[in-house]
Structure formats: C-alpha cells, structure tokens
Amino acid sequence: MIPLSAIWLSGSNSGKMLVGMRRERFEALVTRAIEDLPPEFQSSLENVQVLVEDWATSSQLRRARLSHPSQLLGLYEGVPQTKRGRGYGLVLPDKISIFQKPIEKQCYSDKEIEAKIGEVVRHEIAHHFGTDEETLRRIEGGRLRRRQSQ
DSSP states (O other): OOOTTTEEEEESSTTOOOSSSOHHHHHHHHHHHHHTSOHHHHTTOOSEEEEEESSOOHHHHHHTTOSSGGGOSEEEESOOGGGOOTTOOSOOOEEEEEEHHHHHHHOSSHHHHHHHHHHHHHHHHHHHTTOOHHHHHHHHHHHHHHHHHO
C-alpha cells in the first residue's frame, strides 16, 4: 500500500461523463496502476502528486517539445530523486500528469485503456526515479519487440 504522505491522486471534472470512460473509472485505473507497482517502488515514491487531466496545456506541450495535445499521454514535472541533493526540502510535490483524452484516442477498448494507463504511469514514475527518456524508449522498445515475437 502506498503511504498517503507519499502520493496524492486528484483530478479535475470528476463525475462528468467523458467520451470513452467516466473520469472516476479512469482515476481508479490510474490508482490501480500505482498500486500494482512492485513494493520497493511504491515505498520509494517521495513527494509526488499524480493528476488526471483531460489534455496537456500549451506550456506542457512546449516543455515536452510536442505540437499536438494528442501526442502527450503523460508528463513528469519535478526534480528526479537522482538529482535531489542535501538542499532538497520544503518544496512543492513533483507532478505526474496522466492525460485521459489522448490515451482514450489511442485505444479501442477499456482493456486497452487500462493497459495504456499502466504503461504511462510506469513511464512517468521511472522519470521520478531518474530514468531519462532515451533509456526508457530503449527499454520500452525492447519490451514491444519481445511481445511482438511471442
């Protein structure tokens, strides 16, 4: 179980019926993806907030160097644990945004949405632990190639 002091899950527009999936269900799947992390990762999550948003903002897209909101499924904003020094403290939580609409646009079923949420949550949490984008893409590419060969 994730300590409440380590991570918060919040979202906007809770309760609204969205195209594809109700927000409450989507948020529950994000929570499950976090709870499904190995215990050593769950217990090491520090000062991070996970948010469900419909779409990335224009400033988030600029930071991610993307032009269209459908391209961004999740975003980590903060100081990775590997970069935190002795002076790290009394700071706002890091932020992981999971973008519901782009995920729904890429998926054709609730099962696909659930799988994609798991991938995006693991990807963004890996950034929180200090893994860079290039390394993650190599890891994820290898995982995809193995799945395709089965």
